[in-house]
Amino acid sequence: MNKLTTPQTLTEHDFSKGAAFAMDAYVPADQASVSVMDWGFNKSDVTYDVVHVWDGAFFRLDQHLSRFERSMAGLRMKIPYDRDEIREILTTCVRLSGLRRAYVAMLTTRGVPLPGMPRKPSLMTNRFYAYAIPWIDVISPEVQERGAHLIIAKTERIPPESVDPTIKNYHWGDMIGALFEVEDAGADNAVLLDRDGFVTEGPGFNVFMVRDGKVCSPDRGALEGITRQTVFDLCDALAIPFETRPITSDDLHAADEIFTSTTAGGIMPAARIDGTILSNDRPGPVSVRLKETYWQWHREGRDATKIDYG
Template identity: 55%
Template sequence: MSTSSYADGAAYVRGRFVPIAEATIPVTDWGFTRSDVVYDVVHVVKNGFFRLDDHLDRFEHSMQQRRIRPPEDRAAIEAILHRCVALSGLSDAYVAMVASRGRPRVAGSRRPADCDNHLIAYALPWIDVIPKDVQERGAHIWLASTPRVPDASVDPTVKNYQWSDLTSGLLEAHDEGFDTAVLFDAQGFLTEGPGFNVFIVKDGKVSTPDRGSLHGITRKSVLELCAELGIEAAVEPIPGTDIEHADEVFLATTAGGVMPASRIGGRILGNDRPGPISLKLKQAYWARHDEGWHRTPVRPLEAAE
């Protein structure tokens, strides 16, 4: 099959590389019926993965925590990701690795250990959680009434497809004409949003929640950049009222980088545009990409064979 067949994306499913439109799983897969699956996403910019080792580390941690063990080892998974990108021909891509529980070998079994775990991977054209034009004017963020699922029930450091609470927050936001939402836990502390970590800026200090949140790779990058730029930063409890009184708010994710906000609920931040510290971190983040920060070049197709 020619590489042109992969122009919309390339996938690895059940041991085969296929165009993204042909990537399917059985409807009886527990990854589908029970959201019994873990995943991770790494981005490719200008033919280079960003922090690939960090994403693979987190993916391995998630699989270990959920006792999902596909047959492919780490080296094989990395090679598969390279080949998916190479097949797609994309220089900027959204690249996912997924480990699903699979289907029971024993008909009717309810035992997770009876399932054949398997790996799915795919590369798609670049995706922004917040579209670039919205990032320019600053995202409008709704403060969701839906509480974040408790950490004791679903470990937020294990990247998973349990999105019911996050999707409910999105539905609220869109009903109110906002771009996206952030959620709070049952005690009223800030957590995260659908697919991103959240940061607040107050009196020059950058803070991000210590609970209810994925240990994001972009979050990690932001904290490193703050240290480099001499900006005070902390991972700490953030009461819900703090975001309402913040000087600036920005979001961080693999699918979009550092994404400033300009409105929080009914409050307009600054001059209804992204704030100076948010913009400084956004510019530094992408400038470091251009410098090759944590870059792993995508192996050409012949090398990924």
């Protein structure tokens, strides 16, 4: 562990824009890179997770670590670091950066094949990376404040039969297509449907609607988000009924409120979906209550892992 926590060359580096752990060394985040030969790049054969740091503490760190371990197992990946070592590496990245509010990523790539090696993923040595960079809002605070304008994308979500969405992955070709639709429509973000017309998720976030006081989220085709689970926990705590079920675009258009959730932003209310205006064109009352309680939980230090910045 000493090798990981007290590297020798750290004083040479400027970590103020973020710190990374790459190829078993700590480097400034903007120097962390992946070989163009790594299958994690040239076959997107990689899984990752993102946990956030808010006011000097990780939020629900162990849930993210558990999911990351499940994702690696699902892709038959192994790394030489156990959970305590991963936690230590993430903490060191944050400590080196000095960031009090951070986006902290961990990822494992399939690795680089040796010359002449048969094309068998099981033969390869997987590579672990991590980095802490300044907090990112997937949807900007100004847009969150007025309520995001969403569209339902024509691009279909990659189906679970091809790529398992519960294993967090970088297969974003469909999401990028949707983001171009967003730009063309002058909107803020998009929701993607599956082949059968059911709502799945958006680029980096889960989707929720509120109808007659009940919170609903898709039961299929989406990442099992940690923030999504936090929304359910918030509903429990606030005695708001909730369920997961199939949701169509018609359901979204008829919703009283829509909001999205992600680690990089929290709970983000929407105000419009396609041409339809929701909640008088502003964040709805249930969405706002959930959002405020989400941040209150942060202030109360719930599910927090404090970081010792030394």
